[in-house]
Amino acid sequence: MRSLIDIDNFSVEEIDGLISVAKNIIANPAKYSEACRGKKLATLFFEPSTRTRLSFEAAMLELGGSVIGFSEASSSSAAKGESVADTAKVISAYADIIAMRHPKEGAPFVASLNASIPVINAGDGGHCHPTQTLTDLLTISAECGRLDNMTVGFCGDLKYGRTVHSLINALARYKNIKLVLISPDELKIPSFIKEETIKKCGMEYVETASLENALPELDILYMTRIQRERFSDPEQYERLKDSYILTPEKMQLAKPTAAVLHPLPRVNEISVKVDDDPRACYFRQVRYGKYIRMALILKLLSEVNEPKLTPSFDGEDYIRETHTCRNVRCISTCEQELPKIFKITDKNARIARCVYCEGKINY
């Protein structure tokens, strides 16, 4: 039995397999319309996310299965103080697979350790959102016909954008990807992504503040929103914001074969006037999101009778119960009787990371 908590849980081959199944579903939806008859998906959304939740629900229904769940914490037992671990055990009696969204980072991982059914992380705070990354990969593959030999531009808030970091991480495993990182100075990609992912994998990259300069060479433009709150100086925001709004005028600079992606919801960072441009893929991306989730549900349910591989956290690579995670959004700060465990990631620098949220400590 497997779960999907972090995109790294799957090998490149497995991801390519999912993409291939998703494309097969797109080509032959009827073939899959009874594949999950009698199976139940539990959508446990401890914070609202309509698009993601409905994508999972539509996916399960199109496989012939059914859905139970809740769409916000106030409707859940969490309000009565139930731990994530207990919720996972209880829901294992009701459903065949779980999709969990939670504001606490690491909560779906804790669920996967305790559930007797597969758990899909549908977003845990600022930490992971692997089905968004799978969606992005299927979109690129379906729209461009390949996942390597590509120039991919990321535009907007590259500092806090979880989907950006995760997609870069996933692309790092493909060949000959060139990154163009387009953002204002305040919102540049964090150095740990540059050091630990981009440089480590030898990806070519450039950083620029100009969307217009970058556009002509991009195969993919991945847009994200720039939030006013991110700027310490409001005037700076006012001066900059328009240059990161995608308009039909700017689209004239792009390749005829370019593809524009956006994780949605969009506020005003892409003008609605771009929507009719055939290169605007973001609403088709929504559809790909449903199909990759169908492929994912099929995969996890097909592996449900294989033994569950639970990480042991034993041995000298792990630090147990001596330190506390300093990430206030980590599930370990509020989950009852959860052992505090860190994985040593750098012995020389005495750095370890929380096994739940990947928060860094010095030990």
Next chain:
Amino acid sequence: MRSLIDIDNFSVEEIDGLISVAKNIIANPAKYSEACRGKKLATLFFEPSTRTRLSFEAAMLELGGSVIGFSEASSSSAAKGESVADTAKVISAYADIIAMRHPKEGAPFVASLNASIPVINAGDGGHCHPTQTLTDLLTISAECGRLDNMTVGFCGDLKYGRTVHSLINALARYKNIKLVLISPDELKIPSFIKEETIKKCGMEYVETASLENALPELDILYMTRIQRERFSDPEQYERLKDSYILTPEKMQLAKPTAAVLHPLPRVNEISVKVDDDPRACYFRQVRYGKYIRMALILKLLSEVNEPKLTPSFDGEDYIRETHTCRNVRCISTCEQELPKIFKITDKNARIARCVYCEGKINY
């Protein structure tokens, strides 16, 4: 592809067709129990309305289809600032048909302009609620055996009652309908309904303040609630309210064949002691509501492959971007990048109406 935003979108023949299909479903429910197998209804309720939502959901399930959605805005992406237009495009990837309830007037119309699937208006503020009107028409037709040659009394709040205005509007297209408008002075029917609908269509009508005087001649009594807040003078309310409460005593004045309707929820304007009277139709009306929605879903899904007729809003009948709607509840006041468009309805008086909410402006 068609949507149902306003009851006027359908011709009398189409409405009669829906009523006929609904009666056929009532007679042979099993014949329809697989009609929508594999189809999904999205119930997008940006404000709660249990009865309407569950009526749509029961309708879809009895057709063999399934349901996704949300029951209040806090569970939706709107909380993150997504526009109604984008929501409609996203949901088009997940479902086959939408039922939308929204506090902003015109929101379902904006959704229908952007969705690639049919949209049913399940109530937009004080504007339209066409499936309630269809429910009322089926109830009258099924209980009385006809939709013309009838004396129809409307009792209560005729000033603000959206369902009343809409049903009068719909009945105006049938023959030989006589209206009896029963209300206190403060809550009389607005003059624009009298001028633009009742008189224009040549419907016979009387206005009265006495329910008891009106009762003996009515074939239909359509009850609505009188709210204390509607009165500037609380004493006036106290003096009047009891005369608009339907009791078993007052029912003795009604015809033996009369039918009492109410859109529900009822608070105290009909005594529960009337519920067992065979002329009390309001709970059967709930059931008719489900059946007419089944007929409507069938109709819209059957037309889904026909070309979508989008209004052009071009030409000299329209005013574009020069004026702003003054109705604070209009979707055009909050929807991002929505063009402000008005249809000229009176060239001489220089009056135009917002294409979204029908709000009036002088241009």
Next chain:
Amino acid sequence: MRSLIDIDNFSVEEIDGLISVAKNIIANPAKYSEACRGKKLATLFFEPSTRTRLSFEAAMLELGGSVIGFSEASSSSAAKGESVADTAKVISAYADIIAMRHPKEGAPFVASLNASIPVINAGDGGHCHPTQTLTDLLTISAECGRLDNMTVGFCGDLKYGRTVHSLINALARYKNIKLVLISPDELKIPSFIKEETIKKCGMEYVETASLENALPELDILYMTRIQRERFSDPEQYERLKDSYILTPEKMQLAKPTAAVLHPLPRVNEISVKVDDDPRACYFRQVRYGKYIRMALILKLLSEVNEPKLTPSFDGEDYIRETHTCRNVRCISTCEQELPKIFKITDKNARIARCVYCEGKINY
């Protein structure tokens, strides 16, 4: 047509029948997977209770039926002032069976008086929760192989614990049950349970403050939570609380065949370290809860065409409209036009009980 409002609505034979069907479902789930095809369960949860709601929904889906409903009052028509009686009549048009949770005691009973479909009480305030009791009985029967000749310990808050009172009441109808009532002085079982149930039925019982002393003789240990708020003296709570927490150490005192039950959610009254003990039944109990609800839905739907037996409340055993229930959580305090009725339970002492919430009055 029958409803289940209070566990007393069913005879011991009927309960044994339900348990037998539930075991049959466990043994042959496929045999039942289409039993409710085309049927709809309405889950009307006027207050959130995820576990109970999802248990009902999973039960209906595993019978091949479908589900509509709401998970909290803000999404319901109650916010618009609709009475429970009207809601029950409306939902009767949409569904085949209702599971209702309501904060007001007696609300599901009022619903059952007005619905034309069966109503299951899924918890009404501190009053009844009969499907929890059925769950407990199935758990005991399945885990211990019998429902009589047993020593059953109840530990924790025996004063306010609704599930404890209800299970004692149910066990009172089986043979040779010995009760061990384990609680601090502040939270001892109420004297009316002792007088009216335990002593009346001639059940053997002991009261003790020590879980450790009681453990060795128990066949069943039913754990409940002790809440800080229940104590007038916080120091008292601090001094006591640990002695009522079940740990692996304390489990060493228990019989090898003992079974530990808990209605969940658990907070910290059972250490998670006990979870892997094979005698820890509380997560299997969740599963039994689903199966007994399946059996219950089947039973009530199978009896739906039998005449509905409505209590008459006539005659000299009842007091009508002369007194008001003093229980502020009683549905009779807020439901419109609900007749106030009390059943005389002690003529000499002039005691009567509210027919909705069983609240006591002196008349």
